[in-house]
Amino acid sequence: MSQVFDRLVFYLEAHYRRKHKSMDFDNLLHQANCVLELCRAQGIKIVSVDDSEYPENLRNVRGCPELLFMKGCLTPGDRIAVAIVGTRNPTIVGQAVAAEIAADLAAAGVTIVSGLAYGIDACAHSAALNARGRTIACLGHGVDQVYPKANWALYREIAETGALLSEYLPGTGPRPWHFPERNRLISGLSLGVVVVEAGLKSGALITADWALKHGRPVMCVPGSVKSAASQGTNRLIQEGAYLVTCAEDVLSFLRKDNEYVPQPETGRSVQCVSLEESLVLNSLARYESVEDICDNLNEIPVYRTMSLLSALEVKGYVKSLAGGKYVLTPAGQKLIT
Template identity: 40%
Template sequence: MNYYYQSGVQLVDTKAYYVLLSMVDGLGPRRLAALIELMGTAEKVWYASESVLRSVPGIPAKVISSLLDKRKELNPESEVQKLADRGIGLVFIDEPEYPRILKSIYDPPKVLYVRGKKNILNEQMFAVVGSRRATHYGLTAARAIAGELSRVGLGIVSGMARGIDSAAHRGALDSGGVTIAVLGCGVDVVYPRENRNIMEEIIEKGAVISEFPPGTSPVAGNFPQRNRLISGLSCGVLVIEAAEKSGSLITVNFALEQGREVFAVPGQVTNKLNRGCHQLIRQGACLVENAGDILEELGLIGTDKTLPKHDICCIRGNIYLTDEEKRVYNIISDDPISSETIICKTGIRPSDVISMLLVMELKGLVKQLPGQRYVRNVLD
């Protein structure tokens, strides 16, 4: 069968036709890949006649109608410039900024929309996901573990949802690390609305990305598609507080298909939010109590696979501390000491000290007493 296209407007880069096609409702990566394989280029797909489009197997009539409607609405010369004017960048699959690890998944998107720093997309990343209705325990664990991983050079990927996702992003940001938020909507859409501030901070210090074009609403069907990118960008996925039927477990399924390592934080057996995590552990997921468990399982302790921001030292067993955390730990003894005194003696930023104390408390190294005073915990 001979495929053809009308003589259309030429863009500076014909790859920009991927942008136009990504705005067609229902034309996902697989269908677009099938069309391009038959017609040769995205430009030829964009300008293909209705009869040619309808002759392609597996392309629903409503998708073809949507493409024809978009072709009437969109001006190929101006759409990419509109994105640039709004601070929205583009990364195409054949460009060096495109995440190399993402190319290995079954159906990587041809183009990513990006707000923030494109240059971090190829840094080593780790995903943290979990319940939107997280408990204080889950939020604390997510923030602490994400912060620990960030301090040794791993970027944090999550979905910027309420609960565990937001806590993981916050942990990375507070630790001076990088984080990527993968959205199930357009990068110009704040979802949930209360995350506007954290979204702006992620854009400033990391990146907000999506395969969905700007303006796309956060409809339920977009999130499984989003989840495959969260796992696809990462060397491993940590689940914190997931029910038996949870979106986080969809991410895990993608992770397993993609050959990624899966980790889970255990919790109270009486809390239904922990049943999904306990199920994962029974099925072979690595049980995680702290970041050291993850780093050890990934083989990143004592290797050059990461670029640590600080040296890591082993306090005992698999309990690891960074240089700064060790400075804080060494000041604490059997005699209670206030957080203010620790801050004065170390000269470390107050927010960092509080975060480190929280991490050490979770690891069982220190115990908090009334009045924000701390003592060393006795290790068995």
């Protein structure tokens, strides 16, 4: 505790210096004791970089925070972690793909790291929890604050089964400049970063930049060239990011540099598709045109069928052709045989 207290005093000194406020040593000691009492009362743990509980991946990056404020707990298995980030305004396909990759990775024993924002972040956290896996949320505010408020239930569940982490003092509200700083924690905690849908100005691209600085692989799910939500991810792929469409791709890339990354077989099949997707795949075994496929699947609304076709194309199970036609890829054919 003495190491934590000493680091907390220096942390507060730097904190007030940044605000152009001076404080004598006795007041710093008083403030540090007040922070400790507040953390005890709210069930917040302060983890020092010297602590064995401090995340190993994060400790190994330059400029890691000397203190982390945490709700929940960290485990040794959290070393095998992957960040999944993306736009706050995802498409239906983006949500489905993010959820599938997160669930499959979590089922394989990989901890999912994200930022508890709207959109892809929330999809990734929720999917990991639904798969009964572990997930860590890095926050751009005090760990006692919930932002956005709509994610309160998710915040509470992560605190109970995973970990909420922040480098900001309890009581600190969200500020625009906090989130780019928060993104370096997301990257630092992870063996690699997966970006699922990101526009050209998306904050997820900042996380990708941090990953490159940390020497971590950047992986992107490709999207339509007509979709603004995929312009950032498509550009990252052009610049050399790995193209991934499923959890198996992610694990394969990570295993090149980390032999302890689990095989996909340790979890549920990463090839699994939903019932609706299975119906579309079976229809494609007989029909090619969108019109015929939709007629054959008259129990599924046309807009939903189009969304399913797009999702299956992203996963690599179908391929679109000129004239509004789709065909099964070899991977898709394996799913219906």
